[in-house]
Amino acid sequence: MKDQTMKxxxxxxxxxxxxVRLLLALLGRHDVPCIDVEYGSATLEQAHAEKRLPFGKAPVLELDDGTLLPESNAILAYLGxxxxxxxxxxxxxAQMLSWMFWEQNQHEGVIAVRAALLTYPHRKAQATPERxxxxxxxxxxxxxIMDDHLSxxxxxxxxxxxxxDICLYAYTHTAETRGGFDLTPFPALRGWIGRVAALPGYVGL
Amino acid sequence: MKDQTMKxxxxxxxxxxxxVRLLLALLGRHDVPCIDVEYGSATLEQAHAEKRLPFGKAPVLELDDGTLLPESNAILAYLGxxxxxxxxxxxxxAQMLSWMFWEQNQHEGVIAVRAALLTYPHRKAQATPERxxxxxxxxxxxxxIMDDHLSxxxxxxxxxxxxxDICLYAYTHTAETRGGFDLTPFPALRGWIGRVAALPGYVGL
Incomplete structure (x- = not known):
């Protein structure tokens, strides 16, 4: 999908x-500009004000005709x-989609949420010891589940x-550094993290 | 995808x-048997024991060669x-997938979860007034978001x-009866629920 003016x-x-940025890098697509919309930034406010985030969240891919495609895994499917x-x-x-839906329904709501509670100041109130x-x-x-499968x-x-793999790598590779998980008991998972990081064109977070 | 022995x-x-049962009905696929695995049933215990539910949850489509395809929306993509x-x-x-990923990441975790807390005895302890x-x-x-879009x-x-539509209908059409949501303020959504229910071959929950 060549589209010189998407962003x-x-x-x-x-x-x-x-x-999404990892897939673009692996595909050698260095022509797609990123508009950074970090929490608390003026650009995020502007993106909301201009209704560029249909479901209220990033990432969103904007096509040359102004079409807005939200949801990270749908963007992966479109670009990939x-x-x-x-x-x-x-x-x-379909098996690929199984993992990607599982990531959004199960994995992201736990692994990414724990990292968010530990790292984002605006989530701190929810970071109770019980939670x-x-x-x-x-x-x-x-x-x-991932370690068993990858064994x-x-x-x-x-x-x-x-x-x-690209989808699940995103929050898995920071489970230790951001989410406070210990990956020592998951050797197959650690091997897989290394294989993704060794893909030609790889970029880090 | 004709496969006489899938279940x-x-x-x-x-x-x-x-x-998934709704899609099968709309496609006129009355040849796919359902194995009911309700909470607390012996068949659910058996399905777990026989490792038929790769992510620990239903639905799962089992193909004639024994391949197990989990995740409802991946099954929809395969059968559809x-x-x-x-x-x-x-x-x-890709836009279709955006809605389907949004359903699993946002909608299901709220609309379906509220219904589950109100209807499943084993979830009752979590059904606090605050939650x-x-x-x-x-x-x-x-x-x-759905009502605005459908307006x-x-x-x-x-x-x-x-x-x-099939994906999002599942938990939206029971938001009122099971989830305790009032759909009166969402006329476009109510019209859409009626249109899905009028599709040829439709079956109810």
Whole structure:
């Protein structure tokens, strides 16, 4: 999808925004400008005022005709279409989507939320010891699902990195540094994090 | 995708399972048997014991070769592929996915969760007045996003029902009866609920 005038509304601190920037980098798409809309910034206020964030959140991809595409994983699907990060087989495509829906429904609501409670000042009031403890238990269960799955394979599906890996890497690779999870018990997961970080064109958060 | 021996692990009380049964009915696919795995049932215990629910939840579609496809919206994408419920245009496909990811990340975690707290005995301890009040406020905001969008169109995208409508109908149409939301202030949403219920082949929850 070449579109010289598309642009990305991206929150620099957010894993959801990062996963789109990571895919763009892996695809060698250095032509898509990012408009940073960090919490508390004037650009975020402006993006809200100009109704550029249809569901009230970043990231949003704005196309040349002004169409606004929200939701990080839908943006991955749009930008990744017909690339090496999307398998050809319909069943493999559906399996890729399984991981991506699981990420938004289960993983992000626990792993990313624990990191947000620990790092964003405006979330601090919700970071009670009980809530953090609950999220630690749930999060370890989710990381275990990934570790079990990756114990017999290099990538979440098939023999190559797909959008599922890019999607789940975003909040998993900072689970330790931001979310306070200990990844020592998850060796397969740690190996997979290293493989994503070694992909040609990779950029960090 | 004709596959005479596929079967669906479905939780009768769950909107996520219902949306798959609704799509199968709309497609005239009456050949896919449902294995009911309701909370507390022996069949649910058995499905867990036999590792038929990869992420620990229903619905799961089991294919003839034993492949297990979890996540309701990924199952919709697999069963709906090349049907009239998926647009041909890549951008429209991505917009459909935007609504479906939003449903799993935002809508389901509020509208469905409030209904679950009010209806499932094992969730009752979490149904504090504060939590229910919070979910009411958040949920009304989400229903407003849908109502605003539907105020100028019949369907969430394009001129026809798509997987996005089937997906979001599941928990929206029971928001009032199960979730305790008042849909009176959302006339466009109520009109859309009626249009989905009038689709040929429709089945109720």
């Amino acid at each position: 990305l509304y991206s929150m620099p601190s957010s894993g959801n925004s990062y996963k 279409k017909d690339s090496r990060f999307v398998p050809n087989d319909p069943l493999a495509q 953090l403890a609950e999220l630690l238990v749930s999060g370890n269960g989710l990381l275990q 017999t394979r290099d990538w979440l599906l098939g023999n190559n990195a797909s959008l599922a | 669906l692990y479905s939780m009768p009380s769950s909107g996520n399972s219902y949306k 592929k090349d049907s009239r419920f998926v647009p041909n245009d890549p951008l429209a496909q 229910l009040a919070e979910l009411l406020v958040s949920g009304n905001g989400l229903l407003q 100028t169109r019949d369907w969430l995208l394009g001129n026809n029902a798509s997987l996005a």
